Amino acid sequence: MITRTVLLPDLDTEILHVLSRLVELLRTYAAWEDNSEDNTSPLPTLLAGKVALRALRRIWTNVALTQGEYAVTTGHTSRMVSPDGHECLPLRAAVVRQDDLDVLSATAMALNDRGAGDMVAEGLQDCDLFTHGDLAADSARLAALLNLADTPDTELLQRLLSSKGPAADTVFTPSEYEAYLTTITRINRAWSHGRGLRLWLHDGSHTR
Template structure:
């Protein structure tokens, strides 16, 4: 169970806040359904990734015929926030992998997204795409371009273009669903509570869901406008937004902040402009 919860109902209530934030960020109305209802619509891949090993032949046959679908998403440069969460998730998934190698879990005891390195490999591919866009890693990668307000005086938190495989996002979403399942197996719960990650169990579940959500935010006219503008600039080029683009930026980061921090107003403030201005 996530930290601070002791019953399936409490766990579902804990995760429900995230599900509602995800739905609101995408402009969807999910009413008051619990997280299991809010995330009920699953792609064929997620359905297959949640099958047990007894259905592995069907799953592998499906995956073998999948085609690569690369999508470009907008992610803010949050310094170490995203990379720290991904490092903790990797430690959790390495816990499950170690148990499999050592015979610490029986065959079929771990659901498919967590078994056989499926989620771990997906996370590592996503890491390769995201990490060079964040904090000091972005600077080392030459992604030093600033995002400036329409008057050119204020510096916003930059948005980065990140290419990720849609299948990897689906796998991470499936893993998040399994981790947050109030009826998860003892092995899943033990990994969350006693595994290699130092992050509390509840926060691990939340971050797994939020990461998948960030990578799967629905496109809008705002995101298309910003993506086109940023794609036209080089990674080291400053971009001065037009007034229309600045408003699109503000609406977009409202949605991003709603997903990553559940709408924390203090965290939202960080996007609004560094008053150091232009040097």
């Protein structure tokens, strides 16, 4: 089984909210599939057979360890501090199965495919009405975030995190901080479409 280490910003409940909505939608599809009268799935192949549901549940479990109160309860309380003393939005490492990431990407493609079928569209519409969101678009943002390609900067940060315990703070050197800024900028483009993640938690409100 091939796994991948993904650097994620701790956004409290924001990422988990999208994952939870996706899991709930896939549970709805699974129930409809189970109740199909002719024992054939009315869902496109990418969403049939509960494969996507199982994959998204595993992703949720692994990502939750890096986010908000879930991170705190598992001892992931490390802070990141810039060379001039600003506490930064922390990045945490999640280990995720590569095949689950592939399923997530395929699921996002299916949810954004207008030709995916009436059942897919109906489930999305019901979910979006209930949550006042756009789950198809959010699924694409999530897939982009979790599949962000590794670079020398992300590899440097991963080594830095792996050399410390989950509760050990990191005070960046100037070169490490540049790697952090570059990585946060890429994460921002994937997740927030450039609207700006808050970079500093204290002593300022800088966004990037």
